[in-house]
Amino acid sequence: MPGLDTKIHLDMLRDFKRRMPLPLRLVRAIKRELFNPDIYGLEWGDPEVVAPLGYLRDRFLVPYIRPDRVALEIGPGGGRWTRYMLTAQQLYVVDFHQELLDQLARRFKKPNMVFVHNGGDDFPKVPDHSVDFLFSFGVFVHLDPEIIGRYLANMHRVLKPGADVVLQYADQTKDMAKGNPGFSDNDPERMRALVTNAGFKIVEEDLTTLWHSSVIRFQA
Numbered sequence: 001m002p003g004l005d006t007k008i009h010l011d012m013l014r015d016f017k018r019r020m021p022l023p024l025r026l027v028r029a030i031k032r033e034l035f036n037p038d039i040y041g042l043e044w045g046d047p048e049v050v051a052p053l054g055y056l057r058d059r060f061l062v063p064y065i066r067p068d069r070v071a072l073e074i075g076p077g078g079g080r081w082t083r084y085m086l087t088a089q090q091l092y093v094v095d096f097h098q099e100l101l102d103q104l105a106r107r108f109k110k111p112n113m114v115f116v117h118n119g120g121d122d123f124p125k126v127p128d129h130s131v132d133f134l135f136s137f138g139v140f141v142h143l144d145p146e147i148i149g150r151y152l153a154n155m156h157r158v159l160k161p162g163a164d165v166v167l168q169y170a171d172q173t174k175d176m177a178k179g180n181p182g183f184s185d186n187d188p189e190r191m192r193a194l195v196t197n198a199g200f201k202i203v204e205e206d207l208t209t210l211w212h213s214s215v216i217r218f219q220a
């Protein structure tokens with residue numbers, strides 16, 4: 001641990017000033033506006049900017065997106081995470097609200113994308129045992145365990161054997177979840193039970209990166 005005479009803090013400030021002079025910051029802001037216009041949802045945190053979200057993207061999303069694999073996202077919203085899934089062989093974007101799918105289509109519309117308007121817990125139009133990777137963020141945090149259970153049961157039909165599933169869910173053991181009225185009554189113990197009772201094998205959990213929720217990865 002450095003002592004009080006350390007220059008570490010002054011060095012960090014000087015380094016910041018050297019790397020980020022005002023003209024450079026302005027150029028970056030203009031580039032961002034021109035080439036990466038607003039995506040609905042970035043106000044909840046941009047994985048490009050917010051380190052914990054970037055970490056989750058790199059650990060739980062990017063490694064599973066491959067040109068020879070089929071991916072499915074539940075509740076894509078404005079595409080905050082969808083933008084990292086576009087290189088999948090085929091990408092099903094499944095949402096309960098047509099308006100959100102329309103918003104997504106305005107920003108992202110690629111030949112490999114299939115837009116699916118669902119009934120809140122199912123996968124219409126998605127062929128049996130066709131999906132290699134299923135991802136959802138910002139959705140299951142709002143779903144009651146009963147609906148999560150129905151979703152999990154319905155996943156079996158569309159997932160290939162051994163497919164990976166990554167879900168972020170509300171974690172009421174964390175203070176920031178308790179204070180959020182939109183978050184459902186869920187926690188790691190309940191989520192583990194839901195996942196295993198549905199017949200899946202839990203592979204990995206992240207209980208620490210997020211301040212109001214947790215992440216679970218399991219396999220079909």
Ligand SMILES: C[S@@+](CC[C@H](N)C(=O)[O-])C[C@H]1O[C@@H](n2cnc3c(N)ncnc32)[C@H](O)[C@@H]1O
Pocket residue numbers: 040041042044074075076077078079080081094095096097100118119120121136137138139143
């Ligand atoms: C809070 S937004 C999150 C969007 C995006 N995943 C993100 O993290 O920025 C929730 C999204 O899930 C959709 N949604 C809500 N309930 C759903 C359900 N039961 N099944 C599928 N989509 C749902 C909403 O329409 C919306 O697109």
